[in-house]
Amino acid sequence: MNYQTWRPVYERILSDFGYDPVADERARDRLADLVDGGASETPRTPGETGSAFDESRLHCIDGATVAVAGAGPSLVDETGVAADADVVIAASTAADRLREAGVVVDLMVTDLDKTPATARELTREGVPVAVHAHGDNVPALERWIPQFEKEHVLPTTQAEPHGPVRNYGGFTDGDRAAFLADAFGAASLRFPGWDFDDDTVDAAKRRKLVWAERLLHWLERRRGEEFAVLDGRRDAIDPI
Numbered sequence: 001m002n003y004q005t006w007r008p009v010y011e012r013i014l015s016d017f018g019y020d021p022v023a024d025e026r027a028r029d030r031l032a033d034l035v036d037g038g039a040s041e042t043p044r045t046p047g048e049t050g051s052a053f054d055e056s057r058l059h060c061i062d063g064a065t066v067a068v069a070g071a072g073p074s075l076v077d078e079t080g081v082a083a084d085a086d087v088v089i090a091a092s093t094a095a096d097r098l099r100e101a102g103v104v105v106d107l108m109v110t111d112l113d114k115t116p117a118t119a120r121e122l123t124r125e126g127v128p129v130a131v132h133a134h135g136d137n138v139p140a141l142e143r144w145i146p147q148f149e150k151e152h153v154l155p156t157t158q159a160e161p162h163g164p165v166r167n168y169g170g171f172t173d174g175d176r177a178a179f180l181a182d183a184f185g186a187a188s189l190r191f192p193g194w195d196f197d198d199d200t201v202d203a204a205k206r207r208k209l210v211w212a213e214r215l216l217h218w219l220e221r222r223r224g225e226e227f228a229v230l231d232g233r234r235d236a237i238d239p240i
Helices: 003-017 021-036 055-061 075-083 094-100 116-124 138-147 173-183 203-223
Strands: 065-069 087-091 107-110 129-133 153-157 188-190
Touching: 003 203, 021 129, 021 138, 021 153, 065 075, 065 094, 065 173, 075 087, 075 094, 087 094, 087 173, 094 116, 107 116, 107 173, 116 129, 116 138, 129 138, 129 173, 173 188, 173 203
Parallel strands: 065 087, 065 188, 087 107, 107 129, 129 153
Antiparallel strands: none
């Protein structure tokens, strides 16, 4: 995702939720320092990422059927969808549920608001974890990133990318996972564990799910692929 393409959408999200872009940028830069030892301010040659994370490790996504697993209640009955995929990307606590079911997780996407210890253990097992920085999770970043094996941490932001911190698009853990899969060339996407109408979540989470749905709708149009998780819902989605 080119940042200039993403930026207008990001600005709409900021406006809708009242988020401070400066806070996002501070979080991004703090994450850069934590994963890169402050080296993010060092000049680099064009194309040099500055991150210890080797993005070529995610080339397994290219041409693959990718399960982007959400942490909704339906995941209990849909672990087989993940197990049948070529690559499994788990959003937040979906990683725990899949591992408990014996499904291998190839990448976790998280902003560390839930089960950060799982993310830590995955990095210690050599599994990549895309850790996201945003305006109000700096304390979590500072607590947990020093405990991670940093070569397995892919740092991300929703603001303008800088230094080692990347922006593949997306807002919530789940739709960021989908945008990341798209960025690395996934042939098709599957969505086990996605529950847009989950009545157990609070009002703030419901608003985020509305944006996740809108973003997936935007992504499927960009890809020319219809996601089954949006079947029966498209006519009611406010398009981006």
